[in-house]
Amino acid sequence: AQEIIVQEASQDFNTQLQCLAENIYYESASEPYEGKLAVAQVTMNRANSGKFPDSVCGVVKQKDRINGLLVCQFSWVCNSIKSVIRNIYQWEESLLVARKALTEPIAHDTIARTNAMYYHADYVNPGWNRSKVVTRIGRHIFYAYN
Numbered sequence: 001a002q003e004i005i006v007q008e009a010s011q012d013f014n015t016q017l018q019c020l021a022e023n024i025y026y027e028s029a030s031e032p033y034e035g036k037l038a039v040a041q042v043t044m045n046r047a048n049s050g051k052f053p054d055s056v057c058g059v060v061k062q063k064d065r066i067n068g069l070l071v072c073q074f075s076w077v078c079n080s081i082k083s084v085i086r087n088i089y090q091w092e093e094s095l096l097v098a099r100k101a102l103t104e105p106i107a108h109d110t111i112a113r114t115n116a117m118y119y120h121a122d123y124v125n126p127g128w129n130r131s132k133v134v135t136r137i138g139r140h141i142f143y144a145y146n
Contacts, residue, residue: 015057023040023060024040024097025085025090027039029087032138033093034108034138035138035139037111038107038119038135038137038142040107040108041116042119044102045117049115059073063077110135111135117143118131118142118143132145
């Protein structure tokens with residue numbers, strides 16, 4: 001019976017790893033390594049917050065209806081941009097970062113310490129960014145609520 005439990009845990013880890021790696025890749029593939037770590041840490045902060053779903057896949061795939069519109073927490077989920085991996089090196093780095101985030105207490109110190117749970121690209125103004133700016137990494141601005 002113990003072997004089945006280990007197998008289930010391993011399968012769940014692999015599922016969470018895949019979700020996190022996809023989120024890192026589709027959100028930050030062209031970002032520097034530190035940017036990927038920060039995106040991973042935001043995802044982990046959300047999963048551990050009690051304010052979002054309590055699994056990585058739940059956080060990544062979260063969708064809400066706001067005024068009748070379907071809104072995704074991560075734009076690639078709603079935009080259906082998920083397709084073939086276009087850059088194998090960026091994908092491999094995303095997998096490495098995802099594994100680090102799932103197996104180590106902290107992936108990115110500043111994002112973990114400030115409990116940042118939001119970010120957006122520096123070339124957009126989503127209208128919700130009335131929170132405290134924690135840091136800028138690559139093309140992303142990271143936020144924590146005051």
